[in-house]
Amino acid sequence: MSSISCRNLCRTFHQGDEVITGLDHVDLDIEEGEFVCLSGPSGSGKTTLLNAMGGLDTPDEGEITVGKYRVDKLSKNELAEMRLHDIGFVFQAYNLIPVLSAIENVEFVMQVQGIAAADRGARARAILAEVGLQGLEDRRPGDMSGGQQQRVAVARAIVNQPALVLADEPTANLDTRSAAQFMDLFVALNRQHGITFVISTHDTRVMAYARRLIRMRDGRIVADEQQEPHGMAV
Amino acid sequence: MSVTWRLAWRNLWRHSRRTWLTVGAMVFCNVLLIFLISLQLGSYQMMIDNSLATYSGHIQIQQRGYLEDQQMRQTVPAVARLAAGVRSVLGVETVSARGLAFALASSEQRSFGVLLNGVQPEFEPAVSTLPGLVRQGRYLAPGDRGQIVIGAVLARNLKVGLGEELTFLGSGRDGSFSAGVATVVGILESGMDEIDRSVAQVPLSWFQETFSMGDHGHSVVIRVPDLDRVPEAVQTLQGMLPAGESLEVLDWNALQPGLRQAITSDLASAWFTYVVLIVLVAFSVLNTQLMSVLERTREFGVMLSLGMRPGQLARLVGMETLLMAALGLGLGVLLGALLTQYLSAVGFAYPGMDELGAKFNMPGRMYPEVSLLSLFWGPAVVVLGALLAAIYPALRLFRLAPVEAMRAA
Ligand SMILES: Nc1ncnc2c1ncn2[C@@H]1O[C@H](COP(=O)(O)OP(=O)(O)OP(=O)(O)O)[C@@H](O)[C@H]1O
Ligand SMILES: [Mg+2]
Numbered sequence: 183m184s185s186i187s188c189r190n191l192c193r194t195f196h197q198g199d200e201v202i203t204g205l206d207h208v209d210l211d212i213e214e215g216e217f218v219c220l221s222g223p224s225g226s227g228k229t230t231l232l233n234a235m236g237g238l239d240t241p242d243e244g245e246i247t248v249g250k251y252r253v254d255k256l257s258k259n260e261l262a263e264m265r266l267h268d269i270g271f272v273f274q275a276y277n278l279i280p281v282l283s284a285i286e287n288v289e290f291v292m293q294v295q296g297i298a299a300a301d302r303g304a305r306a307r308a309i310l311a312e313v314g315l316q317g318l319e320d321r322r323p324g325d326m327s328g329g330q331q332q333r334v335a336v337a338r339a340i341v342n343q344p345a346l347v348l349a350d351e352p353t354a355n356l357d358t359r360s361a362a363q364f365m366d367l368f369v370a371l372n373r374q375h376g377i378t379f380v381i382s383t384h385d386t387r388v389m390a391y392a393r394r395l396i397r398m399r400d401g402r403i404v405a406d407e408q409q410e411p412h413g414m415a416v
Numbered sequence: 417m418s419v420t421w422r423l424a425w426r427n428l429w430r431h432s433r434r435t436w437l438t439v440g441a442m443v444f445c446n447v448l449l450i451f452l453i454s455l456q457l458g459s460y461q462m463m464i465d466n467s468l469a470t471y472s473g474h475i476q477i478q479q480r481g482y483l484e485d486q487q488m489r490q491t492v493p494a495v496a497r498l499a500a501g502v503r504s505v506l507g508v509e510t511v512s513a514r515g516l517a518f519a520l521a522s523s524e525q526r527s528f529g530v531l532l533n534g535v536q537p538e539f540e541p542a543v544s545t546l547p548g549l550v551r552q553g554r555y556l557a558p559g560d561r562g563q564i565v566i567g568a569v570l571a572r573n574l575k576v577g578l579g580e581e582l583t584f585l586g587s588g589r590d591g592s593f594s595a596g597v598a599t600v601v602g603i604l605e606s607g608m609d610e611i612d613r614s615v616a617q618v619p620l621s622w623f624q625e626t627f628s629m630g631d632h633g634h635s636v637v638i639r640v641p642d643l644d645r646v647p648e649a650v651q652t653l654q655g656m657l658p659a660g661e662s663l664e665v666l667d668w669n670a671l672q673p674g675l676r677q678a679i680t681s682d683l684a685s686a687w688f689t690y691v692v693l694i695v696l697v698a699f700s701v702l703n704t705q706l707m708s709v710l711e712r713t714r715e716f717g718v719m720l721s722l723g724m725r726p727g728q729l730a731r732l733v734g735m736e737t738l739l740m741a742a743l744g745l746g747l748g749v750l751l752g753a754l755l756t757q758y759l760s761a762v763g764f765a766y767p768g769m770d771e772l773g774a775k776f777n778m779p780g781r782m783y784p785e786v787s788l789l790s791l792f793w794g795p796a797v798v799v800l801g802a803l804l805a806a807i808y809p810a811l812r813l814f815r816l817a818p819v820e821a822m823r824a825a
Binding site for chain 1: 728
């Protein structure tokens with residue numbers, strides 16, 4: 183269901199009199215289970231593209247299909263529903279709820295998803311263990327390192343077993359070691375659960391993990407290459 | 417506890433000082449409302465009670481129809497015996513028998529029509545505050561016969577003083593001609609013209625003799641310890657009325673229709689104060705919740721991106737407000753209950769109220785009425801006001817777009 187197809191996507195922003203190009207006639211297909219990196223200089227449209235795929239932002243023109251959804255045609259509520267159940271998001275800033283512990287952050291999303299209270303605790307614990315946070319379940323975000331917080335964010339994103347994870351510069355605030363461990367986690371999740379990953383990054387070390395590397399500039403795709411992943415710990 | 421309630425609760429304490437200030441405003445408002453409302457209800461009780469204490473009592477037993485027609489013939493037989501019976505049935509001393517007759521009173525110089533009131537000197541002070549208002553001479557005493565106590569204005573009108581005599585002409589119960597002479601032993605001054613112009617009290621036995629009443633009178637007047645006990649006492653009395661007589665038991669509402677309404681009509685003006693208080697607190701809540709929503713724009717943006725709906729965020733804000741209001745309610749009712757409970761035990765007086773009370777032979781303190789109504793009415797409306805005030809901040813969440821919200825600093 184996670185195959186993504188973008189046809190002729192255009193998005194412009196208006197800032198005063200200035201017209202800024204976010205996406206400029208983008209065509210792109212991503213198959214189920216792919217591990218894709220979007221790279222490109224700042225302002226090239228990576229975030230805009232991810233947001234369009236996740237239904238956080240609506241393009242001015244073009245079509246996007248994500249699995250069974252015609253994303254550009256959905257109402258706000260349908261988009262929320264899609265994000266809640268079928269897409270996981272990981273953002274650059276850790277974006278956890280600061281007053282909830284690691285496990286509560288995960289449980290909170292599960293509660294919104296309508297998962298029965300009895301099932302939440304055990305599942306949240308298992309997911310946190312899977313992302314390597316065993317023993318840290320009751321820590322608040324403020325008492326965790328950036329890498330640990332980002333793992334909680336991943337746990338939160340994958341707890342409902344989405345077919346697609348969209349990650350916008352997830353390692354930007356992590357040191358090299360944490361970033362490598364973090365990418366290893368993504369690769370493992372991609373292999374074990376067949377989750378499709380689309381990751382935007384500036385970081386060449388992150389790009390090294392990708393099997394498909396897409397380069398953007400000025401809102402256009404300028405290169406789209408398959409490559410042998412050569413991430414450090416793969 | 418669901419994660420959402422936990423989240424709502426902890427969100428309150430992210431800015432604990434701000435939360436405490438808002439809760440503090442609610443507590444203050446709640447305590448003030450509880451105090452004002454219970455004082456108000458208490459003062460109605462007191463005003464009604466004071467007004468009844470002057471003369472009419474809480475309950476009277478009369479001949480059926482006497483209240484409307486006031487006919488001399490509509491009597492209560494063996495009135496003193498009935499009063500004694502009531503005393504023992506209710507277990508209170510505050511019961512007195514009365515008779516009432518129209519007569520022409522003449523002094524050496526003037527004549528005036530008066531309503532001559534036969535009373536039991538030993539019991540009348542227990543049911544009426546008038547005997548305590550005698551300013552010259554004394555009130556009637558047991559064993560008195562041809563003695564009379566009159567109001568100060570009446571005394572002036574008749575140009576009589578203490579020790580001087582008044583002659584009475586009237587008609588007895590059987591329609592016969594009656595006449596009598598009584599000596600003024602006391603002059604009563606209440607400051608209320610209507611009373612000072614009309615009071616003329618003589619011993620009941622002398623009254624019965626003079627107006628050929630036999631052992632009859634016109635009413636038995638009863639005071640009970642507390643306004644709330646009236647219905648119960650009325651029921652008891654209805655059970656003890658001698659069969660075959662067409663007597664009726666009248667409570668104060670029947671005796672003085674409109675009294676309650678006249679006294680509680682100032683409720684409307686008090687409402688205004690309450691509404692202002694509640695609106696002020698609501699604005700404080702509005703301000704707090706608006707700030708708290710605005711500073712969390714980014715966080716809410718993330719929640720929206722995760723698939724939460726604006727309605728769910730709004731509910732979160734509602735829950736936070738509810739928790740805050742519940743805290744204000746709990747603390748407010750607790751403190752308010754302690755305060756009013758204390759005041760209802762020791763009483764509460766405005767400056768100068770004591771002297772005023774002494775002057776009118778009335779209680780100098782008021783006692784707040786503590787009840788579920790006075791404790792919870794105000795605070796419940798405050799909770800409602802707080803929730804209403806949270807609507808605007810919550811509505812703003814519906815305008816939030818996830819991407820813009822997350823771009824916010
Ligand atoms: N909401 C917005 N309002 C105005 N301009 C915007 C908005 N969002 C994006 N842009 C502009 O659109 C262009 C593409 O932005 P985008 O965020 O997609 O780039 P990016 O590749 O993610 O950059 P970065 O690597 O810095 O995150 C940029 O020039 C940006 O300034
Ligand atoms: Mg970006």
